[in-house]
Amino acid sequence: MAGHLLNYYYPFQYPNDPHFKSILREFLDWGVNSFVFTVGLAYECAINPESLVTLRGIAKEFGVTFHSMHAPYGREQDLDIPPHLEDRKAMFDLHRRAMGIAAEFGCKTYTMHVGASHYVHDRIPAAELVPWAKNALETLLPTAEKLGIVIAVENSFEGVNSPDVVLDIIKDYVSSPSIGLCYDTGHANILAPFPGKQQSLYESYMPGSWWETGIVEEAASLDKMAPYVVTCHIHDNNGYGDLHGMPFDGCVKWDVIMPKLFACPRMLEFQSEVCFDYGTNWAGKLLAPVGGYSIKRYVETFRKLGFN
Numbered sequence: 001m002a003g004h005l006l007n008y009y010y011p012f013q014y015p016n017d018p019h020f021k022s023i024l025r026e027f028l029d030w031g032v033n034s035f036v037f038t039v040g041l042a043y044e045c046a047i048n049p050e051s052l053v054t055l056r057g058i059a060k061e062f063g064v065t066f067h068s069m070h071a072p073y074g075r076e077q078d079l080d081i082p083p084h085l086e087d088r089k090a091m092f093d094l095h096r097r098a099m100g101i102a103a104e105f106g107c108k109t110y111t112m113h114v115g116a117s118h119y120v121h122d123r124i125p126a127a128e129l130v131p132w133a134k135n136a137l138e139t140l141l142p143t144a145e146k147l148g149i150v151i152a153v154e155n156s157f158e159g160v161n162s163p164d165v166v167l168d169i170i171k172d173y174v175s176s177p178s179i180g181l182c183y184d185t186g187h188a189n190i191l192a193p194f195p196g197k198q199q200s201l202y203e204s205y206m207p208g209s210w211w212e213t214g215i216v217e218e219a220a221s222l223d224k225m226a227p228y229v230v231t232c233h234i235h236d237n238n239g240y241g242d243l244h245g246m247p248f249d250g251c252v253k254w255d256v257i258m259p260k261l262f263a264c265p266r267m268l269e270f271q272s273e274v275c276f277d278y279g280t281n282w283a284g285k286l287l288a289p290v291g292g293y294s295i296k297r298y299v300e301t302f303r304k305l306g307f308n
Contacts (some may be wrong), residue, residue, distance in 0.1 A: 042098045
């Protein structure tokens, strides 16, 4: 399994952060020079040309790459925002700018969220939101094709972006090489049944995330998604909440998942997506030890999974 190149996630937000270069230096000393172009960096560079210039300079100075861009997301940036609630034109303009930056930095994939805010908080049914997500993909597809990147729609744990829904959203566009899926190991694990799993133990946000049908578990999401997977987010949890823990700290079956990920026929890039915080946040009780995860443990753990 050894030898696969991983794009490491770290929660970079602003290129002019005084700690930015020292963190890069720490990764470089561990032999890591390829990173995820994070949501924060993507948004900052898309709206602030000076930040883009700064990041270009840092990448050249340190000899690092920022690959596998995660698109800006949220209530105003997700694929499924309804035009009568939000300015969809502004959403498209932002993503086109970010996609251009992704292509400039050599990213092969541009991961996007279907979105859950309007579903969970506004209680707009999935049947109404999914057509808007499809429309957004169709609108952005020509830009992706022109730039030579792939829009990767990510599975999550809410009823509006479960594995079955994201497969439905891309099905009319799979003839294009610029549409694919991002398989998120942690999100899939939340919906995966396992012996002794009790729905009563799900984190408090889960019932509202499935308010239409009740939580629908999925035992074989990767098997369904594999033909279309072009990138992935690798992290762990306890099966009940989106904790973004280090692999082997939760209950993801890595001996089963990793060979399948490495075998995905369209896989272009691999990404880690571990939360460095410790304590408790919106997702629940986090898995990191006091002080959070170290870069040392981060790199060593992913090398154990088979990455450079």
